[in-house]
Amino acid sequence: MSKDLPQPQQSEEVDLGQLFKLIGNAFSNLFHSIGRLFNKLFLAFVWLVFFVKTHVLKLIIAGIVGVVLGIVLEKTSEAVYKSSITLKQNYDTGENLYNEINYYKNLIKQEDISTLENILGIKSDEAESILDFEIEPVISENEKLQEFDAYLKEIDTSLLETIEYKTFLNNSKDHDHQYQKITIKAEERKNFKKVFHKIITNINSNVYFKREQEKDLIELRERASAITKSLIKADTLLAVYQKAIVKSAENNNDFQGKINITTDKGRESSTKEFELYNKGLELRASLIEIEREIADKEYIIEITSSKQDSGTIDDKKELFDVMISPKRYYAIILIGLTFITLLSLRFVKFLERYKDKI
Template sequence: MSKDLPQPPQQSEEVDLGQLFKLIGNVFSNFFRFIGSIFNKLFLAFVWLVFFVKKHVLKLAIAGIVGVILGIVLEKTSEPVYKSSITVKQNYNTGENLYNVIDYYNDLIKQDVNILKTVLGVKSEEAESILNFEIEPTISENQKLQEFHAYLKTLDTSLTKILDYKTFLKNSKDYHHQYQQITIKAKERNNFKTVFHKIISNINSNVYFKQEQEKDLRELKAQASAIFKGLIKSDTLLAVYQKAIVKSAENNNDSQTQITIANKGNQSSTKEFELYNKDLELRRELVEIEREIADKKHIIEITSSKQDSGTIDDKKELFGIMISPKLFYAIILTMFTFIVLLGFNVVKFLERYKDKI
């Protein structure tokens, strides 16, 4: 008889599931409604902005024309600025020291030009005409990626999994890059070449770097000497072995004799071939060391220079882009006018609620 009785718990579970699905449906419905309202407001804001610009297009155009005229006037009346640049290669970790030197020179321009004249070894009028020094790395995005992959090879496998490219760029400094571009800006055409060479000589005469250079050159020359001696022994052994092969062939009635000492990958090699390969390897290593010695002879060196007497710098930077003064002032005045008109419009909008406060 008890089997015919209803089961209330099962009905309760079915009701709970229905409410749960309804709740989930309401959540998704509210979410998509919220997203739709955002896009709707963005569209309305875009439409309002279009009509706002259309309403004030004449004023904005006048501001742009005035900016162009202002740029032309300033370009004609302002004193010209000359600049010259060099690209340097750092064979040692001189970057931080080089950046500090440039900052020091910029401070001397503001504080004491006489000391700057003495440090750079230039005339007073040349030192007074210098406006500023700039330095920045010359490196492309592809080169940064190559540096990142090269750095990953030096790390443990467990660390490579947690280090990404953005973290690498964040932790790397501009002065870490090997190639740097130094720029001088001045009010007159100076002999920039003298100044650049003075900057480089100051770094090359640094006591610490000179000591590191002496230790590196001493070590590299010792390696080159050892390899050179190894080449002499290798040539001697090769000559002796060749004589042994010839003598053995003569003793066996001109039959060919071959002594096998290794068998790797189903390829056999003779002692003569092994000595020959070793000789090539040593010579290749010697060439690399000699190239490194040539690099280490200069702590920092100039790889290229641009216009020793300087060229006119008539460009202005806007949002990281170098543009002409006419376009620069046209954009600045147009943007300023747009912001002022937008501000007036916001004030008018707020005045509607003044009486409700």
């Protein structure tokens, strides 16, 4: 039996050798495939360069025609004016606001000028001149990160690892952001202010938001009233306390006492003389914050900036989310169409070689 012991070791060495050989072949095939892919890509690039070189004159002519076409259309087309305002939402009016703007857009598409005229409170010719409404959030990437950070602080800690920034952005809605930009495009520049004013009025007159505003203002004013009373009481008690200290000092007595004052939340707080002044400062700071909240809640939605008086000429074209001049726009479009057409003809010519083999 001792003669048979080395045989398993020899078999294992053979198996390991075959395994390493297979791994080596796999890596070799992988590198060869990658090399062939880069070679094909390089050949395709070279072919494309010579293809463009062959038809460069046609592409240049297409670009020149596009520039001329852009100039002609720019000179002959009627001027389009646009104006925009930035709004601050003090309540969750975003969905309502977006629905309203989309409704106006649909009325324009349906050419329902009479309904648009009645809703916006403008004349018929002014309604006919309106070409489009647009709305978009005004928010920077840094502000999005701040919102994401605030959101993470609000949710359960067990869910933190499952929430990603991209997921947060995909689930967030445009109308949720506090600042929104509304743009109007029209053939006339005299009715922008009137239309913007009507949009704001329609939101501010919403019954639901007016009720919410009324409830918030009542609560804030009651809190402000409670703090004001506490301040008056604190000032009075501080004066009494100081007189008591003066009299105690005159009588050579060691005066120590506590004074109870009521906070805006209805709680009583015991304090000594040296704390009473600081408590007054805290109450005044709270009162200032509440007054600021009252000022913010005065309007359901308000304008923060505007270019609504006469508007500006809108002579730009959008291409791949970039606004460019009509000359560049039509030049790029015609060059692209010419290139695709020439490429298609070359492809058809290539396929004709195999026509007889079918």
